[in-house]
Amino acid sequence: MVKFLHTGDWQLGQTLKLVGPDRAEELRKSRLEAIENLLALARAEDVDFILSAGDNFESNQVSDGLIRKTITTLNDCSTVPIYIIPGNHDPLMEDYPFTRGVLGQLDDHIHILTEEEPVDVPQVNASIYPGICRHKKDSHSPIDWVPGRKPEDGVRVGLAHGSWQVLPELPDDDYPIAEDAATEKDLDYLALGHWHSTFSSPAESPQRTYYSGTPEPTSFNEGDSGNVLIVEIHEPKDKPQIVKQSVAKYSWAERDVGVSDEVSLEYIRDELLSLDVTPKKTLLNLDVSGTTSLEVVRLYDDLLDDLEDRFYFVRDDRTDLSLIPTDEEIQSISTGKGWLKGAVENLETLVADNCEYVPDGWPFDDPPKKEEAERALALIYTKVDEEGG
Amino acid sequence: MHFKKIKIENWAGLYDRGIELKLAKDLNLVIGPNESGKSTLMGALKLALSTKASSRKKEVEKVQPWDTDLHPTIELELRARDKDYRLTKTFLKSTGNAEFCESVENGEWLTVAEGDAAHSRFLELINSREGEGFFNTLWVPQGKTIEIDTSKGLTDRIKQAVGTTTSDVGEKILSYALGVVGDENNKGWLTKTRRNVASGSPWNEAKEKLEELKGELNDLQAKRKEHQENLEKIQNLKQEKEAFRKRLKQKKKDLIEKEEKKKEWDRFKEVKRDAQEAKARYRGLYENKKDWDDKLEEIEETLEKTKEINGEIKRLEEKRKEAAKQESASREKYDRAKAELEGLQAKRGYLERLRALEINRKIDFLAEKVEKLGDIDEESFSKWKALKDEVDSTRKQLRASELKIGFRSDSNLTGQIRLDGDEEPLDLSPGNELERTAAKSLEIELQDVGKFSVETAMERALEAKNRVEEDEKKLDEVYETYGVNSWPALHAQYEKVKEKKERMSELRDQLGELDYENATSIDEETVREFVSESEVDFPGEFINASEEKSQAELADEVERFNEKIGDQQGEVENLKGDWKEKEGRLKDVKDEINAKKGELQVENKALEEKFNTLNNIKERVKAADERFEDIPTPKQDGEGFDKEAEESSELYQELMEAWREARRLRDELEDDLEQIRPKGEEVTEDTIEALKESLDDLDKKISDKEMDIRELKGGVGETADGLHEKIRDKEEEIERARRKLESAKKETRAHELLRLTLTEAKERTSSEYLEPIREKVGERLREMTQDRYTRAGLDSDLTPTSAVRSLRNTEADSGDLSFGTKEQLSFLTRLAMAEIASRNERIPVIFDDSLVNTDPQRMEYMRKYLIEVSAKAQIIVFTCSGEDYKFDGSYNRIELDRLP
Known part of the structure; x- marks a missing residue:
């Protein structure tokens, strides 16, 4: 029997544009912690070896310091043999971090695969067939070279980084890997990296091509990241047994929320607070939509403040949120305030007509945007409120 | 109120x-002195x-x-x-x-x-x-007529009256928005022109920050690009090195193969050399044989040709003899005719000479005559004739003068003068002083001379007389020279000479007609010389008969000879033509013979050369092979030449044998050569050397590449360290700056939108309450100025800004208006404000001697308007004199006393 841990896409040194410098640093640190976790898991699961399917670094030009830390982690946290290939983010070029040299000695259990040739795993009846990325892009499959099965072959494990052609509209220079690559090359398991969510295709029979996904999520639009896969294969040609294990520190949650009235805010609050996550370790992205009043927007702002206190990070996108003041609001900010009513009515028209009307003297080339008109209305609303009216 | x-x-x-x-609640006039x-x-x-x-x-x-x-x-x-x-x-x-x-x-x-x-x-x-503000507006103190300090209280009141609204909150929000974005005058987030954002504004700061960061990112990206290019370079260098290495391996294999191949080629070339030698020998023998054969052939041909030419020459000699005979007969005929022509010509010459002799004699005779008469030439004669005519004419005049003045030509000026119509001539003799004096004073008209005094006339006549006498003396000298005594005699003599000369000239012409040049010099001597020297014999009877002949007969005789000569000349020409033709024919035959002889000579020369060549060939054959021995004697003139004998000579036969042997050997070697020829290109020592050199070259290239790779590798490692983090941090920072910019942009635009909508709403309201006032002022302005001005401009503070002239519809700023008009405009504005503000309840308006610059005519209108307005508002007019404010109808008049 052969048992191994499949991981990849560590993306060490990742770029994080949304979260601000301090959080970005923390999140980057968490990526090394996830590796420590998976190494610990490998020990605990007593796997024969670990496969890492490329993109261990976000870029080849990461600092020497980061490379040293990574090597120290790999050296110190486990003695399980680990086989690593370069990916499209860290292709095998002169600056490939693991071969850049002078950065610390890799222990014997760490194997950086740089040639297209079978590697026999010592004391295990298995061979690894690595695909090597030598550039950022390539329109050839990295495992084209893999030879057919010989009678003496044990468990044949492919290890590659690329885009498996099971999804539509994939670019053709992104290391394409044929849909039936595992069958064609007679591999017992094809360990892939590149996509950050754990992924396999039910259309494959038996299922033996897997993306492990990144061990620590990298963005909101990953459906199922933060995992590694524990794979067991009893005999060559047996169906692999897969167990998915989470090793991530942070979760990234994304929700569509509809804002209409105060009740809808309550609902949102309840939904978010009942999420199956640790809020302090969760990054939250809200896509806000709906049509609502000035007052509800103000209450929504309050809710957001509250969420920001509870969650590790919160952001929202209000592109699809429309602000339409209620008649009462209009009355409250315009009744008894003379000509201010005229201004409110003008802005209301702008909001309602999506700013098709451009006021006299508007100095910019593009007409005012709806959100700007909404903001102007909100300003009046706030000022009237401040004046105690 | x-x-x-x-x-x-x-x-x-x-x-x-x-x-x-x-x-009173309506119109009050308070009159008080200062x-x-x-x-x-x-x-x-x-x-x-x-x-x-x-x-x-x-x-x-x-x-x-x-x-x-x-x-x-x-x-x-x-x-x-x-x-x-x-x-x-x-x-x-x-x-x-x-x-x-x-x-x-x-x-x-x-x-x-x-x-x-x-x-x-x-x-x-x-x-x-603000009570005072309200009061300010409608109280018009002295000297403050024009400025209107509109208070909020009053405008509010007017707005209330016309039903528009004010907005304190609106004003506050507007001033907040203004504080943020500014307006055309105030500093804010937008610039004055509002086309751009002001420096220091959040938008501009965010924009500048973003630009700065982008610039920094660009630098980093450029660095990364360079780094990546270096990586590519290393990759390429490695590939190149690998390619060189492969080539090196291939070349080494090639070298071994080529060395083997070269051995084959060496052997092939050896055989090839033998074959070439055999070929050369064969070629040499073949050439000799061919030359020998050719030469024998040529000699035979040339001998044939010389025989033919000799035959031709013989035939032509016969032809020449015949032609020579004909030519000599024709020539004799021609010579005879020519001699006859010469005889005729000599006789004509004799006759002509005789004729010339005759003419010359006559000319001499005439010349002698002329000499005796004296040679009067035409020019002298005409000169004398002119002199004679002059003398005759002057004489005639003198005679006429004498007739007229009875002038007797003596120097004492005596004589008679007869005046026209007088019977008695005046006696001008000395002593008759009276007449003389009278005559002297008379003017007498002389023909051709004009009017002269008698004295002058007499002087002139005397002068003419002297001249005539002198001329007559000259003429007498001429007569004496030619032995005559009168003009007619001289004239007759001149005519005779002239006639002789003409005759001589005719004779000379005849001489000129003769057919030889020096006819004038012919004398009897030259004629005799001609005869004796002539090659033609003149018969005695011809001489005698000719000498007997007159000049005319001689002329006829010459003519006859001319005809004869003409005929004979024709005959001679014909004969000459015939002879020339014969002579030409003879020459042609001679030329033909000469040509043939030339040809023969050439052929003989060629034959000689060919024999020499033949001998040379034989020498050459002999020299080519020591086996060849016999060399037959050459036959230089071709006599006894026998081609067959030549061909059966020992040497010739030996040559044939050697040639056949050489051909066989050549063919054999060429067959061998084809069989051992190696395949592919020839391999030489150079090929091997070049291959070895290229091996060295590749070795060097590989080590060069290795060096380049080492060099680049060092640099790449250095730049790779942390470049990603730098770019990443910059990108993250840019994203933050971008979001900040977006937010600042949105805020600025939202505030500007707020400002514009508020301003628009406010202005709309202003126009609502301004309009009735403007209308009222305009109405009264038109009436008061009798349509000189049609409209008044008021700004939002109700301050009059302009008036529109009806003429050309131009707008006059308040600064352009007269002081009086400005004062009246402000007055009317206040009245209108009071009138409108009093719509719900009266308000008071107080004027303190406000219309000091208004003329009586307009003052009348002002009074009218005060009365009109006082129906709605309370009007209190303070004035120091009641003169300007004499209202019709009832009003409250209060008079104040001066203080003690």
């Missing part, structure tokens, strides 16, 4: 005197409206009569909202200084408020938070 009573006491210069005005207290009254009113009675400010202290403890007091009675009120303020008193009362039934007053509260209640009543 309108004032019903104004009463002041203890006020400044009035001291303890009081003034009380009782006012120093009658008008200004004091108005000052008091202003203070009452604006200042609490408890106030201790300077203005208040100033109204206390100087050096007294009197308390200035003002009492106002007014009607507002259908009720009467009374406000009493006593300034500079510690308590109970103000009271605000409301009238109740029976003329009783009910105190509603006291102290400061009284002031507030009063302001509430007149619906103004």
